[in-house]
Amino acid sequence: MKLIACIKQVPDTTEVKVDPKTHTLIRDGVPSILNPYDQFAIEECVRIRDQIGDCSVSVLTMGPPQARSALMRCLALGADEAILISDKAFAGSDTWATAYTLSLAIKKIGFFDIVFCGQQAIDGDTAQVGPELAQQLGIPQVTYVEKIEIDNKNKLTINKQTEDGYQILEAKLPLLLTLLPPTSFQPEHPPMSSILKAKRKPFNIWDVETLGGDKSRFGLDGSFTQVIKTYTPPKRGECELIEDNPKEAAKKLSKILCKNEALTKR
């Protein structure tokens, strides 16, 4: 069997600060990390691989050369080979162009059974690339996946998170999953020995020529959307925090609302 995981390197948003004057994000000097949703996806992917045996995991990302470190981490976490899709032609891709580019890479890999994606990336938070990629590949998809069990090599049992609980689904292969870690998820720290082994695993870099495809569909030209500006909304007023037991807090809240004429007293 062949499993493919698509991952993204993102800025560590806990370290991102906002420029108070321009309200834009200051990304300079912010460390890059493997998108936490993708860490869950890769750990699940490796777990399934180990369960099946006779199965390999390819991990791929589209990004600048420095995205290599995120792929190296995936190799240290157990993936068997890494592919970095990197070319200036891909710069400015929105989710659709990204999905198209990834789909070409997956088609180039050829045979696969399951594609694993993180539910979303913590920088863009769109949650679109996974579903769009399934569309481009013409395969079924299941989103919000928390747990996967493989019964035999043909059928998956999937726990899909919903607002109220879970849906238990069965699915045939091939398909694409987007994974959402449960709140109890504790990311694994790769062992030093695995980091050493990662260096010896196959690592490929594919550019626009290697991928082929319709060049007008790459990068900014192939994107339907563009990010014009990133900013933090200005503060809309002072916030007052009411700290008390629920009964007292409710009384205080209603008083404040009445005082501000948000509520009228009968």
Next chain:
Amino acid sequence: MDFNLSEQQKQFQKVIREFCVKELKPIAPKIDKEEYFPFDLYKKMGKMSLMGMTVPQKYGGAGIDKVSYMIALEEISRYCGSTGLTVEAHNTLGCGYIYEHGSEEQREKYLPNYTNGENFAALAITEPNAGSDVAGLQTTAVLEKDEWVINGTKQFITSGDIAGVTIVMAKTDKDKGAKGISAILVEKDTKGFKVGQLEDKLGLRGSRTAELIFEDCRVPKENLLGEENEGFYGVMDTLDRGRTAVGAMSVGIARGALEDSLEYANQRQQFGRPIGKFQAIRWMIADMATDLDAARLLVYRAAFLEDKKLPYSKEAAMAKLFASEIAMRATNKAIQIFGGLGYLREYPVERYFRDIKLCQIGEGTSEVQRIVISKRLGL
């Protein structure tokens, strides 16, 4: 010449730092205050192959280079000195000694069980009457038929009470001084071997420091580690490795002092501005940062030389001497910068101050380092 860490070394550093911030930093105050020994944490560290870092992978270790090992020790010690010492003693003095000086059978027997974080290895050199003067040790081992019979008392043995195996340095030829010392492996629960008192220490309180007592303790002849009467060379070799490692520990603790001071100096307001805007504080912090960089470079150099299999004894002594001395100064300054708060146990800087003192004493005092350095200079 290249001062950059390799991509792989940076990756080690990142992964270990993440682990330490998440798993170690939150429990470091408890480790100190309650003399808490986090067995579960060591198991996790075993899974990350941090409990056999320089042991080759075929024996269950990580097989990383010495510079990477120093990076790891700096990171761990940055957040918890006690854990730093436990990891250092286990890796360098315990597993390191067995790997460097053990036979193939001994490596295969012990190392896979001692690199997984489940078991600890200790090295017992110091005695009540033999500290800096290693050759003066009085513990004896006499070969009777197929067994070594060990008698004597060891003290200040890191992890001595919990170690599954202890390398005991003993006189095997009383007439020969340094040339009559051998290393012998003694397993836990061997008859005639018992743990004496556990020491109540100034700092590094979460590391275990035990007295070990041997009374007609008998172990098989094959437990001799290295050649008979050549243990002194094994000890000196292991202490050279240990010196660089204690240097890395010191760098970690000094970094804690610097980072916390920097943060505090930016936050604490006096006379209408952050105290970091005053020259008195800025100079202290600038000196701490400069000393720290110099110490780290000395540690990396000694480790680099060891990786290249070049002589590094003098450089290791310099790294330990300088790093532990500047770290002592840095932690002192950190308390001064924190003022009254620095004197409280609520803040970690007083812990750094207590912890670092050992680095000027253990694995060769600062004075012994100066002896080593001056000897290598031809004096």
